Amino acid sequence: MKLLNKMSAACAVIFISSFFGVMAAENSFYAFAPCADAKLEKIVVLSRHGVRSPTQDYQTLSSWSKNDWPQWNVPSGYLTDRGYFLIKSQWEYLKKILIKDSVYKNNLFKSVKIIADSDQRTVKTAEAIREGISSESTIYSEKNAVYPLFHPVKAGIVKLNVQDVQESIINRVNSTKQQDAINLIQTITNCCSQSICGKNALCNLSSIQDSVIVKDNDVKLLGEKAIASSIAEIFLLEYGQWTDRNAGWGQVDEKTLTKLLSLHNEVFDALNRQKAVALSRGGTLLNALKNEINDRGSHIAFFVGHDTNISNIGGLADLTWSIPDQGVNSIPPGCALVFLRWNSETENNQYVTAAIAAPSIKFIHSENPDKERLFLISANLNCEGKICSLTKFNKKIDRALNR
Numbered sequence: 001m002k003l004l005n006k007m008s009a010a011c012a013v014i015f016i017s018s019f020f021g022v023m024a025a026e027n028s029f030y031a032f033a034p035c036a037d038a039k040l041e042k043i044v045v046l047s048r049h050g051v052r053s054p055t056q057d058y059q060t061l062s063s064w065s066k067n068d069w070p071q072w073n074v075p076s077g078y079l080t081d082r083g084y085f086l087i088k089s090q091w092e093y094l095k096k097i098l099i100k101d102s103v104y105k106n107n108l109f110k111s112v113k114i115i116a117d118s119d120q121r122t123v124k125t126a127e128a129i130r131e132g133i134s135s136e137s138t139i140y141s142e143k144n145a146v147y148p149l150f151h152p153v154k155a156g157i158v159k160l161n162v163q164d165v166q167e168s169i170i171n172r173v174n175s176t177k178q179q180d181a182i183n184l185i186q187t188i189t190n191c192c193s194q195s196i197c198g199k200n201a202l203c204n205l206s207s208i209q210d211s212v213i214v215k216d217n218d219v220k221l222l223g224e225k226a227i228a229s230s231i232a233e234i235f236l237l238e239y240g241q242w243t244d245r246n247a248g249w250g251q252v253d254e255k256t257l258t259k260l261l262s263l264h265n266e267v268f269d270a271l272n273r274q275k276a277v278a279l280s281r282g283g284t285l286l287n288a289l290k291n292e293i294n295d296r297g298s299h300i301a302f303f304v305g306h307d308t309n310i311s312n313i314g315g316l317a318d319l320t321w322s323i324p325d326q327g328v329n330s331i332p333p334g335c336a337l338v339f340l341r342w343n344s345e346t347e348n349n350q351y352v353t354a355a356i357a358a359p360s361i362k363f364i365h366s367e368n369p370d371k372e373r374l375f376l377i378s379a380n381l382n383c384e385g386k387i388c389s390l391t392k393f394n395k396k397i398d399r400a401l402n403r
Helices: 058-064 081-100 106-111 120-132 162-174 179-189 224-241 254-272 275-294 307-316 361-365 390-401
Strands: 002-004 039-048 113-116 211-215 218-222 300-305 336-344 349-359 373-378
Touching: 039 120, 039 275, 039 307, 081 120, 081 224, 081 349, 081 361, 081 373, 113 120, 120 300, 162 211, 162 218, 162 254, 162 275, 179 224, 179 254, 218 224, 218 254, 224 254, 224 361, 254 275, 254 307, 254 361, 275 300, 275 307, 275 336, 275 390, 300 307, 307 336, 307 390, 349 361, 349 390, 361 373
Parallel strands: 002 373, 039 300, 113 300
Antiparallel strands: 039 336, 211 218, 336 349, 349 373
16 A cells, blocks of 8 residues: 655744645655654544445435436445445554554554544444554444534534524635536436426526525535535545446546546535534534643544534634645545644654545545555644644634634
């Protein structure tokens, strides 16, 4: 397995605006060290679940295309056996990196902390991670259907500012210019069924107006871009699930996916990274991540959730990244946001940097993913343009939580 990463700057040196396009040769988390003598003390991982079946029901999918959608061997929204295998393979390799970096020895993996959302797909992903790193740790989760740590709005412990949410999202969505990708999805699916177009004589994606609704204290995007974005995500899941064929009824290969993911990423950002949404949905989790980064107990902690969680945290902490062939702020199945706490004796200080660990499109489609690429990429965490000391990181997060 090949793993590519991006190099960090030296201590106290002002960050350049982006690391995009700068590839380093080393397969190491030390590529993100703040200075030469820094020692990696703690890793806190927020992981998305692996490949799952679509969450939409048959009626919804049928309204998007009359083509026969693939049959999945699990209930709606469940992690598949293939998804489990990919997550395990990913962390088997990353475990080798952690051991090579002298962060952990095999026997220390017994004390890893793992916290998972209550959905089947997140609990099973946590189990795959645990198997991948050869840990015997207990997985902590909630028995209730809604875990407030990952879904505080849905759990009813946080309320949305309806007006701010609707305005911020629809303004961002209206600025999204991805007509080529939308047209491509229209051609592939021949969307849409008259059932979602009302009285419109012409029924296609372009005839469905974008809108934002807040229902049951949660926000949802409807319309052309929402449907197109969801279909692009489904094609990515299909591409990961079946290694013997392309997605989208054979029409969506890796090159086509790259085009479609740029649309999905932009719409997903509009819905989840806006501060009004990100603070309500992600504030509770960000506070937990901050506390875990400061904790002196376990050396590694996993929080296993969803792409929405990573996007919320990215918006609140002003993180950005670009995965080759997947685009800006892409969050593929198994993608992980990794916070790294460092200690520098020379600087007499502690620091926090952040990276994205993500599978390539080839990785999720391959029968032998260990022969394909994983990416380690800077998430561009900075404090007023400089590397974050632990103290400044804590202040940055506190400011984000008190907006």
